[in-house]
Amino acid sequence: MKTKNFIALTLAGFFSLALITSCGGGGKTGSESTDSTQVTEQPAEAAAPSAEQMALGEKIYKEKCFVCHQPNGQGIPNVFPNLVGSDFLLNQKVLAVTQVLNGSLKVTANKTVKYPAPMPPQVATHEEAVAVINYVLNNFGNKGGYVTIDQVKDIVIDPR
Numbered sequence: 001m002k003t004k005n006f007i008a009l010t011l012a013g014f015f016s017l018a019l020i021t022s023c024g025g026g027g028k029t030g031s032e033s034t035d036s037t038q039v040t041e042q043p044a045e046a047a048a049p050s051a052e053q054m055a056l057g058e059k060i061y062k063e064k065c066f067v068c069h070q071p072n073g074q075g076i077p078n079v080f081p082n083l084v085g086s087d088f089l090l091n092q093k094v095l096a097v098t099q100v101l102n103g104s105l106k107v108t109a110n111k112t113v114k115y116p117a118p119m120p121p122q123v124a125t126h127e128e129a130v131a132v133i134n135y136v137l138n139n140f141g142n143k144g145g146y147v148t149i150d151q152v153k154d155i156v157i158d159p160r
């Protein structure tokens with residue numbers, strides 16, 4: 001599935017789907033199962049970003065993310081997830097960018113731990129989201145590769 005379709009499907013389908021399931025449906029809802037809205041194609045390995053982009057990512061982390069994920073990226077157990085070695089971050093880079101843009105409520109792929117509160121949207125542009133995700137992918141001991149603007153350009157930023 002292409003990212004564009006994924007986004008369209010997520011936007012169009014998720015709310016109705018969430019309603020159906022939360023109203024006690026619970027079972028299979030035809031072809032649009034919750035799982036299929038969460039599967040995203042993994043992009044090919046991306047080249048390292050510029051020093052400027054990494055500096056922007058660091059700035060954003062130190063302004064916003066550290067409050068919850070802590071200055072060392074390790075979070076607080078069962079409250080804010082550890083970003084160091086995070087399976088979701090390392091393996092679902094496009095979804096991680098989506099989460100930084102739109103918050104965690106609609107992004108549930110590969111998440112095994114339920115946190116008491118969702119992560120709110122953090123940044124307003126694809127550039128900022130990519131910069132900060134590349135920063136956390138490659139700091140605190142992470143060597144997670146990179147994501148590019150091109151790979152996330154189809155992510156629709158929710159209206160605020």
Ligand code: HEC
Pocket residue numbers: 060061064065066067068069079080081082083086087088089096099100104105111113115117118119120122123132133136
């Ligand atoms: C207000 C607290 C808060 C702030 C600020 C915050 N996060 Fe989060 N973050 C969370 C919570 C809570 C979760 C878990 C959400 C879930 O799984 O539903 C999370 C999850 C994540 C995850 C997925 C990790 C995993 O293993 O599930 C990533 C990646 C992430 N945050 C990155 C960031 C980045 C980058 C920033 C800054 C731009 C940021 N967060 C700012 C609270 C926060």
